[in-house]
Amino acid sequence: MIHDLTYGLRMLVRSPAFTLVAALSLALGIGANTAIFSLVNAVLLRPIPVEQPSELASIFMTDQRNPGNLPFSHLNYQDVRDQNQVFTETAAFTFAQLNWSTGNDSEQIPAQVVSGNYFSLLGAQPAIGRGFMREEDVIPTPVTVLSHGFWQRSLGSDPGIVGKTLTFNRTPFTVIGVAPKGFTGTLLGGGPSIWVPMSMHAVAQPNFDWYEQRRGLFLFAFGRMKPGVTLEQAFPNDNKGRGAGAVPLLDARLNPGGQGGGQVVQISMILMTVVGIVLLIACVNIANLMLARANQRRKEIAIRLALGAGRGRLVRQLLTESVLLSVLGGALGLMLAYWLMDALLAADLQLPVPVDDSLTIDGRVLTFTALLALATGMLFGLAPAIQGSRPDVLPVLKNETAPSGTGRGWHRFVSLRQVLVVSQVALSLISLIAAGLFLRSFRDAQATDTGFETRGVLVMDFNLGREGYTPERGQLFYQQVVERVAGVAGVQLAAVAQNPPLAGGLLRSVLPEGADTTTQDRILVQVNSVSTGYLDTLGIPLLRGRDFASTDSPGAPLVVIVNETMAERFWPGQDALGKRFKFFGDADFTTVVGVARNAKYNGVAEEPIPFIYQPIRQNYTPQAALHVRAAGDAGGLAATVRRQVQEIDPTLSVFDIRTLETQVADSLAPLRINVIVLSTFGGLALLLASIGLYGVASYGVGQRTREIGVRMALGAQPSNVLRLVLGHGLLLVAIGLVAGVVLALGLSTIVPPDLLPNVGARDPWTFVATSALLATVAVIASYVPARRATRIDPLIALRTE
Amino acid sequence: MTSSGQTLIHLDGVTKVFFTDEVETHALAGIHLEIKSGEYIAIAGPSGCGKSTLLSILGLLDSPTEGKYVLNGKSVADLPLSERARVRNREIGFIFQSFNLIGDLNVYENVELPLTYRGMKSAERKERVMAALEKVGMAHRAKHLPSQLSGGQQQRVAVARAVAGSPSILLADEPTGNLDSKNGEAVMELLRELHREGATICMVTHDPRYARHADRSIHLFDGRVVEEDGTGKRGERELEESGFHIEH
Structure with a gap:
């Protein structure tokens, strides 16, 4: 073996051009795979730093009317916690955004409101201080545990932080601990900045009055299974047609909806597939180079065979050279991966899951790269080694060239090199189609009519609940802020709404007047509370009826404006104006006073859905966004508008000031990331394939x-x-x-349709365009050697033996 | 068959010089040669005397450094590449020492190849290919690949390919060089028969046994014609000097 290694190294050194081209091709493939695997490792594979994670299960609720795994209501969670026979203990958490006041400034931070046993059940031992105690869950106690990242980033890793107070939602909280490094909760991603006990939910979630109602589904629960208990055991707690279920916590992280995988998993799979294809193409290229090289070494191999070398021995020697090459490529690939990961972080791609701290090359990534390099070496080396080790000894020793058409069986018509080229083209086409589909989907999404005018609108968020506002004071504030901002020079219109565009709305069950209110006619519709002038400010045309007026006040008849889809779906063939319905739980009917044009409410790619606008005066909400339509550049008005808002309330925290154009562009970030990454790898695949085609055509001419x-x-x-x-x-x-087309069509069946909105995975234009692109590149790659062939001097060629 | 007297090829003062960085090699030095239609000429001489270079120039695979080359009344010394290819295709039939059949094509397709470059219709091509294969006795092997044939059979296919297009002249470069004596004799007999039927043949050989089959032998030495023997007697004399017996 030592002899083989030495000889292999010597052969690589002796052919520096071959070694360089092959190693660089491999480095590209292995580097891309390592970088993407590091990403997947950071996002999906890193274990939760808790005790015995395999004993933990995520508990969810099921409902015949609503598919998927649903969170619990607080009351139902309490039932499960107290009555189940399956878990030794259960815990729960929900999400909140808190205002963190720092002097005159404030910042909005993500938080989790958790049951008192959250840390103890998980067995997550805080790095500093302690977790919550059970009594802190019962008696409202303003304490908090900080995440390790927040403590490092925002508090300078203050070693004496325990015992100090931080002000959240204008309430001082005592820091009792810092979570262990790497602990981000039980879900994927960056996790919260702080945890607060559920006893403090009134402060953390002001005006959130669902804790005592079974209809409010907002608590995510998990439990530690009793010894010997399996998840297959029936879950006993039925509740009025609702049931409960459980899945392993580690699975639930990857598949939060329980319906076939989250988008993060899907995108990760696609990325791994594409970089895998890039590596395969690189392998095919090198296999072709190795075949050409084996042909050049026919005499050396024939001499070895003549001297009595066994075929297995020769295959081993040739494979040793391949593996040496792949180790070299792997080492270069690792360096490339470091660079790619730095570039990935520097590019600030706004990944759906933050990965900055966790994106490193750890033992698992190193093992992956090492195994990949070894497998790669075997993959591209085996076929050339087998083929190269069987020359016809006598003719080769007599310097006779192998005439074409002398093969046996199928080899006469199809050579290994040809098979490799066909594979390479097919694989390249698949990666190009993937990139093309995402690019087309992205362009379609960019060109989509959102239904509102994105240019010239400024948006900013605030939460009056966290500032201690009562509903009455809040309504007054909304009225003042709209009037004041509308009077600013350069501002045309201003309005407030509970949710900004593309942020959806609260789902409420709607029961049309006269319909069966018990089952099938109970339809969930998204609702947004808006002020007068909201539709004009956003440029959403009111098709019929009227806008909200000052008379639509508390105590006045309840009114709404619905969109076209709602009008058509609820009252087909009728005029929706004047029609009445009840929201589930309301005593009074609500009357439709206007029909607005459809818009996009949750994302630019969504299909038309029913939507309801309620007057904010009749449906107060402490969380709102101010929308300002500017006569010119909206961004230029940000400071002025903020100043006007804070002149009404100097201590009010205003967050996330952005233009509506930015918000719409940000909503396309996941698609844009896919386009960038897949286009890069698609281009790489195309480059490798064209090099391969050129090489094969050149070799063929030779x-x-x-x-x-x-x-x-x-x-x-x-x-x-x-x-x-x-x-x-x-x-x-x-x-x-x-x-390639056949394979891509086959693969398209496993691509979820929502991943490629508007376009789908079988878009014929993309298939045609990418095939044409590849064919064009192939013509260019083959043309150069073909042109050279036309310049062959027949006299010299005929002398060639 | 003897020549019809009409001049097919006329070389006048043809020279060929190969230039390298340091050396000028005069492969041909002032060759004057006339070949009449229907003539069978052998070009003989020792290795390196310029036989193959002369044949390459005659076959328009190479061009002379100086001198005139008239083929069928047309000057062809300085034709552009595409025109040379056209003339080669229509006027010249090559028979190579190493057969030069294309391994991926079967016998029929090999013979058909020069006709496809001529743009001939399929039916006519088929007629000509089968006729040529019949002539060389290889029609029954039309679907075979070259690798399935013996050397003698491959050379007969190469002869069929050369004659299929009814060229003005057949240029044979050591056509028996890669064959045993029995197969070599069979190929020479085939060439004789073609000649009897009217073909003009110019054959390079260094084997005096085969040179005597020609109407005329031209002997080259250091790129010059040193002797012309109109009866092939010199070939016989050389053969006798080599210890062979010639029956008269």
Whole structure:
């Protein structure tokens, strides 16, 4: 083996050009795979730093009317906690955004409101201080545990932080601990900045009055299973047609909806597939190079065989060279991966899951890269080694060239090199189609009419509940802020709404007047509370009826404006104006006073859905966004508008001031990331494939020099030779394209439709365009050697033996 | 068959010089040669004397450094590449020492190849290919690949390919060089038969046994014609000097 290694190294050093090209191709493939695997490792594979994670299960509620795994209401969670026979203990948490006041400034931070046993059940031992105690869950106690990242980033890793107070939602909280490093809760991603006990929910979630109602589903629960208990055991706690279930916590992290995987998992799978394809193409390239090299070494191998070397021994020697090459490529790939990961972080791609701290090359990534390099070496080295180790000894020793058409069986018609080229084209096409589909989907999404005017609108958020506002004071504030901002020079209109565009709305059950209110006619519709002038400010046309007026006040008849889809779906063939319905739980009817044009409410790619606008005066909400339509540049008004808001309330925290254009662009961030990453790898695949095609065409011309000379001697024109070489290359490309299309169509069946909105995974234009692109590149790659073939001197070619 | 007297090829003062960085090699030095239609000429001489270079120039695979080359009344010394290819295709039939059949094409397709470059219709091509294969006795092997044939059979296919297009002249470069004596004799007999049927043949050989089959032998030495023997007697004399017996 030592001899093989030494000889292999010598052979690599002796062919520096070959070694360089092969190692760089491999480095590209292995580097891309390592970088993406590091990302997947950071996002999906890193274990939760808790005790015995396999004993933990995520508990969820099921409802016949609503698919998927649902969170619990507080009361139902209490039932499960107290009555179940399956878990030794259960815990729960929900999400909140808190205002963290720092002097005159404030910042909105993500928090989790958790049951008192949250840390103890998980067995997550705080790095400093302690977790919550059970009594802190019963008696309202303003204490908090900080995340390790928040403590480092925002508090300078203050070692004496325990015992100090931080002000959240204008309430001082005592810091009792700092969570262990790397602990981000039980869900994927960056996790909260702080945890507060559920006893403090009134402060953390002001005006959130669902804790005593079974209809409010907001608590995420998990439990530690009793010894010997399995998840297959029936869950006993039925509750009025609702049931409960459980899945392992580790699975629930990856698949929070329980319906086939979250988007993070899907995108990770696609990225791993595409970089895998890039590596396969690189392997095919190198296999082709190795085949050419084996052909050049036929004499050396024939001599070894003549001297009595066994075939297995020769295969081992050739494979050793391949593996040496792949180790070199792997080392270079690792360096490339470091660079790619830095570039990924520097690019600030706004990944759906933050990964900055966790994106590192750890033992798992190193193992992955090492195994990948070894497997790669075997993959591209085995076939050339087997083929290269079986030359016909005598003719080779007599310096006779192997005439074409002397193979046996299928080898006469199909060579390994041709098979490799076809595979390469097919694989490249798949990666190009993936990139093309996302690009087209992204462009479609960009061109989508959102239903509102994005230009010239400024948006900013605030939460009056966290500032201690009563509903009455809040309503007054909304009225003042709209009037004041509307009077600013350069401002045309201003309005407030509970949710800004593309942030959806509260789902409420709607019961049309006269319909069966018990089952099928109870339809969930998203609702947004808005002030007068909201539709004008956003540029949403009111098709019929009227806007909200000052008379639509508390105590006045309840009114709403619905969108076209709502009007058509609830009252088909009728005029929706004047129609009445009840929201589930309301005593009074609500009357439709206007019909607005459809808009996009949750994302630019969504299909039309029913939507309701309620007057904010009749449906107060402490959380709201101010919308300002500017006459010119909206961004330029940010400071002025903020100042006007704070002149009404100097201590009010105003967050996330942005233009509506930015908000819409940000909503496309996940799609944009896919486009960037997949286009990069698609381009890489195309480059590798074109290098491969060029190499094969060049090699083919070299092998067929004598034949081309004969043809020219017999009167072939340069155009005949050009056609011959190009035709041969393009035939392989055509076969590869057909294979690629068939494979891509097959793979399209496993792509979830929501991943490629508007376009789908079988978009014919993308298939045609990417095939045409690949064919064009293939023509160019084959043309250069073909052109060279036309310049072959038949006299010299005929002398070649 | 003897020549019809019409001049097919006329070389006048043809020279060929190969230039390298340091050396000028005069492969041909002032060759004057006339070949009449229907003539069978052998070009003989020792290795390196310029036989193959002369044949390459005659076959328009190479061009002379100086001198005139008239083929069928047309000057062809300085034709552009595409025109040379056209003339090669229509006027010249090559028979190579190493057969030069294309391994991926079967016998029929090999013979058909020069006709496809001529743009001939399929039906006519088929007629000509089958006729040529019949002539060389290889029609029954039309679907075979070259690798399935013996050397003698491959050379007969190469002869069929050369004659299929009815060229003005057949240029044979050591056509028996890769064959055993029995197969070599069979190929020479085939060439004789073609000649009897009217073909003009110019054959390079260094084997005096085969040179004597020609109407005329031209002997080259250091790129010059040193002797012309119109009866092939010199070939016989050389053969006798080599210890062979010639029956008269």
